[in-house]
Amino acid sequence: MAKKKKLSIAIQGIATSFHEVAALTYFNEPIDTIECLSFHRLCESLKNGEADYAVMAIENSIAGSILPNYFLLQEYHFSIIGELYLPIHMHLLTLPGVKLSEITTIESHPMAIRQCAEYLHALKNVEIRESDDTALSAKRVKEMKLKTTAAIANEHAAKKYGLQILEKRIETHKKNFTRFLVLTKRSHDKKESNKASLSFEVANEVGSLADALMTFKNNSINLTKIQSIPIIGKPSEYSIHIDVEWKRRKQYDDAMHQVLLQVKNLNVLGEYKKGKIEYK
């Protein structure tokens, strides 16, 4: 029997980054990851067929939406086929045997630094340095044998690079999670979906958005996210991005037929199964 080919998944960051953890959790089978050092590179990798799927962070419970990624979604016209909410736990990693009093520099991704702000504010005489990826910082500490530098990263990075966890769970909010989208170029079977990401345009006039939302309400469709995005060169219009959830597919279909008559340029960015938020 032919051996099944492993799926290629584009991730942002390197091995053991939160993107890799998200990819492994979502697919739950051995995968090949393609390490991309920017979201643009991630999209190119999916577009040119190098990757079968891409995993893209889209919002964090503390830092909010990663809006530039919404522009990438629109630009590349990928389909969202799934989502994953990953609890984000961060630790302070050092070379084995290093003490906290010896640390002069702490390095990590700016998002991670912000999520550990309270812990970092309480430290004195420590320089904070930004990097491209949490895992990359851990790798640097290991490879360059940096005795006075600590990285903020996850436990997978600690394990892979043989670093000690000097301080555990230094994130300010313990119920911190990041939402990841799973993207593909191919169309997908939509049978099992109970959630959709939509975008449409409305005029900046009394109630055009309220009417559309009322249509969803009247069909018992829940709204789980909404944001307006300005349309370049059209100051009196904007683009709306919403996520909706339903219990019965027919209600969603009915709502969509009615909304189509109320708004302009309706796009279904993806219909997929809603992810669970599980705090650990």
Next chain:
Amino acid sequence: MAKKKKLSIAIQGIATSFHEVAALTYFNEPIDTIECLSFHRLCESLKNGEADYAVMAIENSIAGSILPNYFLLQEYHFSIIGELYLPIHMHLLTLPGVKLSEITTIESHPMAIRQCAEYLHALKNVEIRESDDTALSAKRVKEMKLKTTAAIANEHAAKKYGLQILEKRIETHKKNFTRFLVLTKRSHDKKESNKASLSFEVANEVGSLADALMTFKNNSINLTKIQSIPIIGKPSEYSIHIDVEWKRRKQYDDAMHQVLLQVKNLNVLGEYKKGKIEYK
């Protein structure tokens, strides 16, 4: 007669940055600017009384909302007393006499780099480097006499640092603008306002947001911006941030009375005069 004390305005970035241009345009009188290299520092400067006002970028027509600044607004409880839409034009600045073929590095703020993406993609063999501020990059080119580095910055930076404008208007979208908020600690006379920034919380259930927006619609209140922000630790609720505009104050007051009964934790972040969007 006593000489009038100049207002102290906290800005993000250094002199000639887009924040300084926004501050000078809004106040339209001689001001003292307090240069802050982070938005956190900007808020501290206003909080501790160093600055009378702070000017804070809140969204860009290309890059979208600067969500972390919404968290700062909530954390510091400042009042928004005005807004300004500033057209963003960006140029490639070098030391005098330098030719494009001699440039090996281009440096600027990541937002500026993204707004000039098309121009930069077309260049070959040029390294792109990120900095904290567009004006800071221009200053570095001048002070360190960097002959093979160009900065992306505005015409004010070119003038101040004696740099030549090698390429004009390299931003991808010519109708690009950034919206700035003017903040203060003090309460303010609200007579002349026709726009407000509000936040409130709604449950993630059918229609609670639709009902609130319908109240605004029924009172002829325009919505110019909306976004949901997850509430940490409460996955089934979210915080909504909206901007509304009105023609008659009474309609706004009536709508607010009704909305108060529909939502939780309503906050008025500010009532102010709507800014004009003027493309040049």
